[in-house]
Amino acid sequence: MRKIYSIGLVRGLLWQILGTAVGIGILTGIRYLLGLTPWKPESAFVFGALLGALFFVYGIGAVDGWIKVASGKEAPELDETNWGRARYFGVSLDHKVIGIQYLVLSLVLMLVGGSFAMLFRTELANTGLQFLTLMEYNTLMSLHGMVMIVGILVGVAAFMNYLIPMMIGARDMAFPRLNAFAFWLVVPASIILISSMALGGFDTGWTGYPPLSVRAPIGIQMFFLGVSLAGMGTILSSLNVITTALRMRAKGMTGFRLPIFVWGSLATSMISLTATQLIGLSFQMVMFERLFGMGFFDPAKGGNPILFQHLFWFYSHPAVYVFVLPGLGIISELLPVFARKPLYGYKWVAISSFGIALIGFLVWGHHMFASGMAEYLRVPFMYSTLLVAVPTGVKFFSWLGTLWRGKIVFPVPMLFVLAGIVVFLLGGLTGPPNATVATDLQLTDTYFIVGHFHDTMFGGYIFPFFAAIYYWFPKMTGRRLNETLGKIHFWLMTPAFITLSTLMMRIGLLGMRRRIADYDPSLGVTIDNRVMTVAGFLIALGILTFLINAFWSLRHGEIATGNVWNSRSPEWQVPSPMPIHNYDKPFEVVGEPYDYGLPDSQYIKFIEEE
Amino acid sequence: MEHQTKSSAMQLGLLVFGALAILTAVEFAIALTTNLWQVLAVIPFIKAGLVLYYYMHISRLFENDEDVDKESFAYKLATNRIGLWLFLLSDMFIFGGLMISRINLLGLTRPDLIQYLGLGVTTILLISSFFANRAEVSMESGDRRQFLVSISITMSLGILFLLGVLGVEWRLAPFGPSTNLAGAIFYIMTGFHAFHVFSGVIFLAIVLRNGAHGLYSSEKHWGVEASVVYWHFVDVVWFFFYPALYLIGSLAK
Amino acid sequence: MRRYVIIFILVIVSTFVVHEWLMLVHLFPREASAQSIPVDQLFHVHLWVISFLFSLIMVTLIYSLIVFRRRKGETGDGAYITGNSTLEMTWTAIPLMAVLVLAYAGAKTLGAIRVIDPTALQVKVTAGQWYWRYSYPEFGVTSSDLYLPANRQIDLQMTSVDVIHSFWVPEFRVKQDIIPGRTVDLRVTPTLIGEYTVRCSELCGLRHAYMEGKVNVVSQGDFDKWIAQQESAAPESPELRGQQLAQDYGCINCHSVDGSPKTGPSWLHLYGSIVKLTDGTSVTADDNYLKTSIIQPNAQVVLGFPSNVMPDFSTVLDQTMVESLVAYIKTLK
Secondary structure, eight states: OHHHHTSHHHHHHHHHHHHHHHHHHHHHHHHHHTTSOSOOHHHHHHHHHHHHHHHHHHHHTTTHHHHHHHTTOOOOOOOOTTOGGGGGGSOOOOHHHHHHHHHHHHHHHHHHHHHHHHHHHHHTTSSSOSSOOHHHHHHHHHHHHHHHHHHHHHHHHHHHHHHHHHHHTOSSOSOHHHHHHHHHHHHHHHHHHHHTTTTTOOOSTTTTOTTHHHHSOTHHHHHHHHHHHHHHHHHHHHHHHHHHHHHOOOBTOOGGGSOHHHHHHHHHHHHHHHHHHHHHHHHHHHHHHHHHOOOTTOGGGTOOHHHHHHHHHHHHHHHHHHHHHHHHHHHHHHHHHHHTSOOTTHHHHHHHHHHHHHHHTTOGGGGGTTTTOOGGGHHHHHHHHHHTHHHHHHHHHHHHHHHTTOOBOOOHHHHHHHHHHHHHHHHHHTSHHHHSHHHHHHHTTBHHHHHHHHHHHIIIIIHHHHHHHHHHHHHHHSBOOOHHHHHHHHHHHHHHHHHHHHHHHHHHHHTOBSSOSSOOGGGSOHHHHHHHHHHHHHHHHHHHHHHHHHHHHHHHSOBOOSOTTOOOSGGGGSOSSOOTTSOSSOEEEOSOTTOTTSTTOOSEEEOOOO | OOOOOHHHHHHHHHHHHHHHHHHHHHHHHHHHTTOOHHHHHHHHHHHHHHIIIIISOGGGGGOOOTTSOTTSHHHHHHHHHHHHHHHHHHHHHHHHHHHHHHHHHHTTEEOOOOHHHHHHHHHHHHHHHHHHHHHHHHHHTTOHHHHHHHHHHHHHHHHHHHIIIIIIIHHHOSSOTTTOHHHHHHHHHHHHHHHHHHHHHHHHHHHHHHHHTTOOOSSOOHHHHHHHHHHHHHHHHHHHHHIIIIISSEEOO | OHHHHHHHHHHHHHHHHHHHHHHHSOOSOOOOBTTHHHHHHHHHHHHHHHHHHHHHHHHHHHHHHHHTBOOTTOOSOOOOOOOOHHHHHHHHHHHHHHHHHHHHHHHHHHHHHTOOOTTOEEEEEEEETTEEEEEETTTTEEESSEEEETTSOEEEEEEESSSOEEEEOGGGOOEEEEOBTSOEEEEEOBOSOEEEEEEOOSOOSTTGGGOEEEEEEEOHHHHHHHHHHHHHHSOSSHHHHHHHHHHHTTGGGTSOSSSOOOSSOOOTTOTTSEEEBTTSOEEEOOHHHHHHHHHOTTTSOBTTSOSSOSOOOTTTSOHHHHHHHHHHHHHTO
């Protein structure tokens, strides 16, 4: 019993249950003492869930170090040498462990979100309602969106955490305790988010627009709270990434000698550090509107429903760049390795990440062309949105330049990189019709948007994410993922996904709205929907192959401790897996990162101690 | 970083406080007389600039330390500073969002509040900022007794501010959060701010306790610096919230 | 050089093939409004841009993958080329040109679809969970189906009684969200006679998928006939008009007329009865009480029923409509 309790995760979960119960008790008690109706489920559950999350973080021990510091004691560095596998199930301060924890959480969340999608995709195979009620459909559809978004944010954090310190030659992140805290905040947040299903669900989509979200069942409060807490975790983790990249670089690693992934991560972190606060704020304002009757978005009280949309999209549009910039960074990182050529126009690619991030702050209004916002805002938002094409174009042409006259090889990570480029191209090209107002009025809130969005997400995140897993798996575990299974995964997933997203766009153009549980047979899109459902199952089968591959390779994969891909990146210059504090000897940067094809050039040189 | 002598640093602190006090008085006078919202909108930026530069030492972020050993205390201190300021930058977006909501929903109207109470709590917070600065200066020059006194005063004033806003203003306000928009905006803005003041008080209490145990020295006192900078930040936020809630515009229905 | 020529030719060929293919697959619904013409023209500009950029990148990509693949037994790395600033600037300029073209065309099209005709026929649209209602102030006619005369601009004055909805007829190519508490307008000039469906395209809750309604575009003559028919069919007596309104505006979805329990209090035996309110007081259900309850639903909430559920009908129903409803409720006592 004690042994189970010593596992951090179990302890955290027990404390979360306790915290939730205590929170519900306290709130009901206070209401009783004040002479109000004691049982008000909405406030009780919100307060309970909030306290539950705090108890979780305390119970697992993510704040132990800070409590020690605050009470005037030394907070020693944890010696994790002999912890074995337990490191992964509790608070560890090692960025590589936290990175892998993030990775596993991300996979879990995306499997949950993905199975929601499979459920309602199956429902859509035919007109009429088959096996879901309207409420179930709406809840699944809404949660699919947000669970996937949190899953992607967590996945982005996984690679930033795992790779950046190794790439820049640091022992760890700048603030290891904050790093652990940020991760362990996301775990209870995800639990709260998914618990909304148990509290009646909600029917608002992931956008949670008021006044609809003010009328939804209590589940929506868990959704808002979960996202706010997860957002807090993201903010702290991006703060850490920025500080690390600014302050912890090895000797000689100047800005334009950074691995390109670090540039993408920096741009991403700038966005999530600042803009995330506004989605938190907008969601909290609706929470307060529900709890205390504050009429921010209630027209009957003079409130403005459009204000919510501005606050919401100010984050939620740049959020898309949060998802894709690290993914595009991974593409730029891996292409030179497999083309055996320098990254074409390194500086342009690096700066284009920041270009996308900066323009990304100025385009949120294009989600609101049909919303009834001030008419004069439409044109400037149209122009700023179109401008995104310029830095994005730079990235595409740089990738082509990198491939040109290379000696290209096609192992599994490269396949995923190439699929990422093609799918992101589809997503990118279908963007401009959404930017020009007149065409967007036809497209907005239809399946066209769903298709466009899934293309950018898969191209900019999912495919590079799998490429990264196949590529860095040997670094993490010392074993390779199986190539054959990897190829099966790839060929199941890629054609099916392209079919799925292309058909989504087609049925959207023909008049199928997004977020509907049932569709009009007279639209003539029933067959397309059936094909899409089949494609969905093929993707799921691909993911299943990947999971089998991962579990199998963890134990039986081909042993790979060396520089598997013949890469120049620092982390591959030492044997896998990495020791706890990364490099035994510090290194110095003496050349350019991607000088493949330049004989006798070196990127880094380890400093021999005298 | 060149060391100022303690007395000149204290004088500078007092001078800045004087300027802030005069600007606040000007704000109040304008609000009572002409109510030029353009001026009322500009003054907080001047006040914030003064505090950012003289009290929060924003220039310390840009000190060059390329050659310093990365394991040294000085280098880690500078790293910590960047972390703290990034956090403040992020936090700024919440308050910015609240301000935008207020401007969008209320425009040139304001909630019906007790003017002298508003001026009172603003003054309290201003004085507390002065003592926070004094505490930091004292610590830098190694005057522990002065440091403990100043930090206690800062903390007490912080608690007094909370009592003034949550205990008095919230109770006396002629509206509840659900009465009208002005009420909703008032409660959410003061609520978010009070939450930050409250966390600031806790940080100060921790610093006070550890300071009393002699954990800080004139060279190593990151805890003191962090909590004081955070305290000033909370004060800067109030520079903007005070005119937004109390001064600008005519009374909302 | 040879490589560039091959790629150039392939890109041109591919651009036309892709464009032709896009034109062949059935992508767009019919064009049924004057606005749909400029919108579709803009779509076609987009299709050209898409075809060209898609071909440019895909042809180069696939060509590279085939020609520059590592052949058996080959060792060593690729050519050492790190970049070329002139080329970088060129391909920053290519998307920029596309952006400028689209920005110009986009602004022009937006202007074209927002042209306002002062003689437009005004139709008031009321959206609610989950129904569409229309009234024609010029004729004093209300309807649950939308009838529009062809070739005349329609000024849709739209408002919502509860949450955000969105008015979209795919064949008209324009869309506008409908926000509770305000009136937004949408201009559309139907040109093609036929039957269409208006589909609410902003998620509006449980039955969002089913929030569809009939739209009939008819000739001016048929429209006049329909109006005349409606006017004559409209019940003369306020009681019957009230009954019609109760159905049109969805009152009876929440208020039963047979005493059965629903979301709101039943109307059966309501008039003249004593009603207990949530604040502990009681009132007699007279004309005044009923009128207030319709336009200020939260002023006097009946004990046992939740507040903030019934939408505010003050912007939707005018004085006579409210009176008709009260007259109808009177008949149920």
